[in-house]
Amino acid sequence: MLLIPCPFCGKRNESEFIYGGPVGADRPDPNAATDQEWVEYLTVMPNPLGPVQENWWHARGCGDWFTIWRDTRTHDIVEAPDGTK
Amino acid sequence: MMINIITIMQKYSVFSLARNALSGHRNWPQAWRSPPLKDSYDVVVIGAGGHGLATAYYLAKEFGITNVAVLERGWPGGGNIARNTVTIRSNYMRDESIPFYVKSVAMYEGLTDDLNFNMMHSKRTMVDVVQTWPKLRELRRRQLTMDIYGSTYEQITTEEVRKRIPALTGGGPDARLPVICGMVHTDAGVNRHDAVAWGYARAADARGVEIHQQTAVQSLLRGADGKIEGVETNRGVVKAAKVVVAVSGHTTTLTETAGLKLPLRTMNLTAFVSEPVKPLVDVIVNCPDSGFYFSQSDKGEMVIGGAPDMGQSFRRDIKQHVFEDTVAAMLSLFPSFKKLKLMRQWGGHLDIAHDASPIMDQTDVPGLFVTAGWWGGYKAIPAGGLTLAHLVAKGAPHPLMAPFTLSRFRHLDFVMEAGTTTAR
C-alpha cells in the first residue's frame, strides 16, 4: 500500500485513492491523426523500468485528480524528471 | 543425430528409479546439458519460462528446427511459471479463445507421456461459486458457447455446491452475497509448475535445443535492412535470423531496444498459500463474485489467488489492502479458514495488453516474434508454445492463434475476455 502525496491533503494511504492509469501521449487532433497515430495514442502507454507518470484520484478524500512520478522498480515516489511538469 | 540424442535421455520410470536406488542415485544424468554458447543459431528464444521452453520444444519436435538457443537471464523455469497457481481450464467466453484453451488443456493432459516427466496432472474439476445473477448469466453464456468446442460446464444447485465443497459454510441465504448456484467445469485441473518447466527443458534439450542460464539479453540487434539480426547478451552477441521474445513483464523493455512499441503494460499479480493441512477440498474453487479462487495442492497447502494490482510495477510486491480484501472475501465464504494460517505469499509481474488478451505474432521488425500479454498464461503454455512455433517455422499464424495477433489493434478489434473470471 503506497503512501501517496495528495497535493491537497498530504500523504495518505493508497486505499483512499483510485488509480487512473499512466499519463500517455497528448490527445492528437482526431481529424488530423493517421490511423496508426490514433491507435498508438490509444493503446501504447509508457511502460518504463523506472519512473512513470501516473494519474491518481483522491476519490475517498478531496476528489483531486493529480499525477505523481513513481519508480516501477522500487515504487518510490520520485521527483519529476527534468523537463517535465 | 537427433535419434541419438533422444536415446541418451534416460527414460524415467519406476524401474529406472529402482535401478538408480541400488547405485545410491549416483548415476542419474543431467536433466539438461550446459553446452558452450555458440555465435549463432537458427532461432533464439529469449526467456526460459513456460512459453519460451515450450516454443523451443515444439520448434524441435514438430518442425525439426533444433538449432535453437533458449537464453535465460536467471534460471530455467524461474519466470512467472515459478509464481503461479497452476490452474488449467478452458471455460472462456468467446469463439476466439475457447478452442485455443481446449487445445491447451488437452495437450496438458498428455504432457506427462509426451515429455516423460510426471506433471502430476490432476484433473480435479473447477467449481464456480456463483453469488450474483449477472455473473450467472455470463457463465451460462460461456457454458452454451463452450459446448460447441467440447468444453464442459454444468450448472449445479447450491446444495450440490456445498456437497462438493464441504468447507463452504458461508454465503447462506442471509449472507451479504448468498450463494445462488454453482458451475462445474470438469476439464479443469492442476499440475506441478516446476515439472512443466523442467519437463519441457529436459525434452527440448534432448532434441538438441540449448538452454543457456545466466545469459541476459540486453538488446535486440537489427540489420541495416531493419530485420532482426540477433541479440546482445552479457556473454556477447548471438546471431539469429529469428528471435522470439518470451519474457513476460519485460517484453517492452526488450522490444524498445528494437524501436518497437507494443500495447503492453507491466503489473503485479499476487498469490498466497496456506500452511499444509490434510485434504479438505478436492476441486478448484473459483468465486468470481467475491474475487478469489483456490485449490489444495498435493502437499496440502491452499493455493489462493485474487485480484491483480492495476498499477504498473516491476516490483513483486503485495498490496496489503488488496490482499486483506481478498482474505476477507474468502473468510466470508469459508469462515473456518480464520484458523488456517498464511504460510507464504508472493507477487509476479506480467504484461497485460490493451484489451487484456494475449499477443502472439511476428512484429513489425521482420524476424522478431513476441508472445506476451499473458495473464493466466500458465494454462496456455502447451498451445501457446505449439502455435508460436508454428508461426516461427512457417511464417503464418496457426489458426488457433490467429485471433491473438497484433493486427487486431490496427482496427481496434479487441478480444474482450477481460474481467470475465477470477481464476487465472
Added chain:
Amino acid sequence: MAQSNRRAAGGRIDRNQPLRFTFNGNSYEGFEGDTLASALLANGVRVTARSFKYHRPRGIMGHGPEEPATLVELDGEDASGNRPATTVPLREGLNARSVNCWPSPEFDLGGVNQLFARFIPAGFYYKTFKWPNWHLFEPSIRMAAGLAAAPFKPPSKGHFEARYAHAEVLIAGAGPAGLKAALDAARAGKRVFLADEGTEAGGSLLNRNLTISGRPAMDWVADAVAELHGMQNVTHLQNATVWAYREHNLLIVNERAPEQGSILERSWRVRAAEVVLATGATERAMVFGGNDRPGVMLASSVQAYVNRWAVNVGTRVALFTNNNSAYAVAADLAAAGIIVTAILDSREHIPKEALDLVPGLPVHPATVAAGMFGHKRVRAVLAAPLSGGASKWIKCDVLAHSGGWNPTVHLWSQSRSTLQFDEDLAAFVPDQAVQPCRAVGAAAGDLTLDRIIDGGEDSAYGIEPLWRVDVPGQRGKAFLDIQNDVTVSDVHLALREGYDNVEHVKRYTTGGMGIDQGKTGNINIIGTVALQKGLPLQEVGTTTFRSPYTPVSFGAIGGLREGWGLFPYRHTPVTQWNKDNGAVMYEAGARWRRPGYFPKSGEGLQDAVSRECRAVREGVSVYDGSPLGTFELKGRDVPRFLDFIYSNIMSNLKPGEGRYGLMLSEDGLILDDGVAFRLDEHRWLISTSTGHADAVNQHMEKLLQTEFPDWQVMITTVTSQWNNATICGPKAREVMQALDTDIDLSPQSFPFMSFREGAVAGLPARVVRVSFTGELSFEINVAPRHMAELWDKVMEAGAPFEILPVGSESSHVLRVEKGFLSLGHEVDGTVDAYDLGMGWVMSKKKSDYLGKRSIELRRSGGGKRHELVGILPVDPNQKIPEGAPLTPGGRKEATEGLVTACVWSVVNDHWVGLALLENGHARQGETAHVRLKKNVIPVTVTKPVFHDPEGKLLRS
C-alpha cells in the same frame, strides 16, 4: 515422573501456578511461563513428532519460531494446526497432539516409509507414478501430506480486529538491541512502536546468563521496559510479530491475545518514518549423520531450557560447535550440574577465551560429530577427528550443536534491501537499505552483547564455518531441512541432475519450503551447493525471503471485515417497505439492492413477473428508482462538456428539456447510457445506469481535472440527495392527479422528456417524464427525508387504480419488449451504437467527441458486425436461455450471434428475445438458429421492438 527434568529452582516460570495439559492423550503438568515444548521436556517427553516424508521419530530441537521438528495441533477454543511446540504458551487445559503421525509419535505406522527411503529420493515423484496415471496415486499422496488436520469450523467465540498506527520509529524485536534503540528514540521524544514476538522482552538475554556493567542483564531489561512504559510516546507490544515489510515502510504486526478478553488477535498496519530491525539471530544446525534424532538440539535451545525454563533437557550432554557461543552453553550446563561429556569443535585452534569458559571440560579440537547412536533417544555421539584418526563413541543423552548464527534478515530482505555474505561471520548480513530502514544488533551481524550494549560482557564469536560434516565413516542421513526431510544426498542428487541454481535445489528437494521456511537449515543448503559447485556463497545467493516471517492466521488478516463489513450495501428510504411487502431483493450493482419482484404467497417468479408486467401495460405501477446515478453539473462550459462526453448533441437543449444519450470511451466502447436534462441556463442534471454511476463520475472528473482544467464545470453527485418514486402505466396521470400536484400534467404543457418543479402530495418535487418501460411515466424526485412519505401517499392515491409495486424482473421484460438497451445484456465490449440500431445517437454535426474517431476507425476495418435484432421463437411457447449462441443453421460451429435476453411477453402472449446477430439488420424476416446442447431452436429475426413501435404510449 512428574516434571522429572525440572530443576529445583530458577527459571522464569511461576511455580505457584501449575498448569495441567494433555499431549497425545497423556496428562502432564507444567508451570505458568512454560511453552508446550519446555513443559514436555520438563516431563521427560523425548519423542514428540514424526517427520514428514520418512516418519522418523523427532524430538524438540529449538526453543522459538525456528523449531523445525515438533509441530502440534491444538484442540478446543484456540484450536489450530501446525504450531511449533516452542511457540505455544502453556495454559490450563491445553490439549495438543503431534501432527502427521498415527497413532502416536512413539509408535507411528507411517514409519514403514523408512524402509523404502532409498527409493524415494528428492524429485522421485517427477520420475514415477506416471503409469498408468497419476490419479491412481494422488489420493494416497494427498492423505499422507498436509501435516495437521484442516480446520472445519471458525472460532466459537471472540473476534479479530485491525488498527492503523503511525510511528516515527518502528522497532522489530525487544532484545538488547531493540530495547536500546527504543530507549534512544523514545528519550529523543520520537513516537516509538516496539513489537516483539515473544511473551516477554529480553530476546536472547532471557536465555543466557550475561551481565551488563556487572549486573544481571535481565535487570537491565527490566529497567529498560519500565522506563519505556513510563513514556507516553511509546507503544510496546509483546506477543506481536512483525511479519511483513511492505512498500513505503508499511509493516504488518500480528498481535496475539491482546489484553482485551474477547479479541483473539489484532492486526496492526504500521506506517513508520524509520524502521529499526532488531530481529536478532537464529542459531543454525550442524549437518551430520543422525542430526535429526530426538535429543539432538540447538545449543542455544539447550541453554534456554536450562536458564529460562529451569529444565535439564538431559543429564549427560555433548556439544558440537564451530564457534565460541556453545562454550557459554557448556559453562551454563556445567554450572547447573549437568555432566558435559564432550565438546566437539571442528576448529583446530580454539580461542583461549572460549576455553577459559569451560575449565576442566573435555574439549576435542578438530573433531566433528559423524553419527548418532540411539533411535528414539540419543545414547552416544560418534566423535570423528578431522585429521582422520580413529572415531569413538561418546555417551550422551543430548547433543547440543551450534553451526553458527544467522542474522534474522527476513524483514530486511522483504523490504527489498540487499544482503551480502560476510566471510568473517560466515553469514548473509544486511547490505544496502532501499527503504528508510536499518538493522541493529545481531540482525546486523553484531552477534555478541559487548558489541550492542555498553558494559555488556560476552565472548567473541570466532566462527569457522562448517556447512556439512564430510568425513569417512559418517553414519546415517544428514539432514539439511529437518521439517521436509531433505538430506545432503538429496541436494547432491539435484545438483547431479543439473538442478544447480539455488532456487532449483529448493524446488527440486523442497528444502526450505516448510512452515519454518528453513530458518535453521537454508544456509546449510546454500553452503552445500557452494561446496559442491566450488563457488563462494555470495554467488550461490539466497532464495527469496517471502512474507510472512512466521505463519499468520487468516482470521487476523481479514477476519474483521468479512461479509457485510467488506461489502456494505446501500439502501433507500423504502428498502424496509419493500422487504415488509415481500420483495425478493436482488443485487443491483454499485452495492444497491433492489426488489426483484413481489410474489404473492405461493406465487412463482414467472407468475409474479407477468402480473407486474400486466399492471404496467394495462394499469399503473410504481417502482423505487432512487439507485439510478444522478449528477448535477453546473457552470458555463457544461454544454460543450456534455457535447464531448455524449455521442449526440446536448448543448441545444432548452431549460426543462431532456434527451437520451450514449457515453463512449475514447476506445469507442459504450461506457454508459442515460438522460441529460437542462434545469436552467447553467445547471444540468444527468442520470446514469445504477451500476456505472461511480465509473461515470470518475470519467467526468478525470476529464475535467486533467484534460480541461480551464473549463467551468462543477459536478455534484446527487444520487442520494434525490430519491424517486416512478409511476408508470396508462393510468399514471390519473394517479398523479390523485396525488394532488400544482404541475400541469397535460401532454402539451408537460411533454415526454421534460422536467418540471413543483409540489406533489404537498412535498417539494422535481418531476421528470422519462420512460424505461415504454409506458407513460412520471418520475417524482423528492428529498430523501420525504421519500417514505411520498411512497405511502403514492400507494394511497394509487389504491383505487390497483397500483402495484414492481421490481427489476418486470422492468427487464418491459424494456426487452421495447428493445431498450441494457448495458449488462446487449453491451459486451464489441458492439457500437450502429450495431444497436442507434446510429441516430451518433452526431454527424460534431467534428469531435469521445469515441468518434475510434468507431470510425473500427468500422473502416470492414470486420464482421454483430447487430441487434429481435427474435421470435417459431414456437411461441419456446423459451430461450439468455446467453445462448446462434450458429449458422444451428450447427456445431463458430457462433454468429448471441441471445442477449428472452422474456415472456404478456402483451404478445409469446416468448420474445433480443439478439446480437452477424449482419442482423439485413436479415430481418429470415430464420436463425439458436444452438443448445441438446436441441436447436429456430427463431424469426425481427426488428428489436415488440410493443408500441411508434412510441405513442410513452409520449401520451
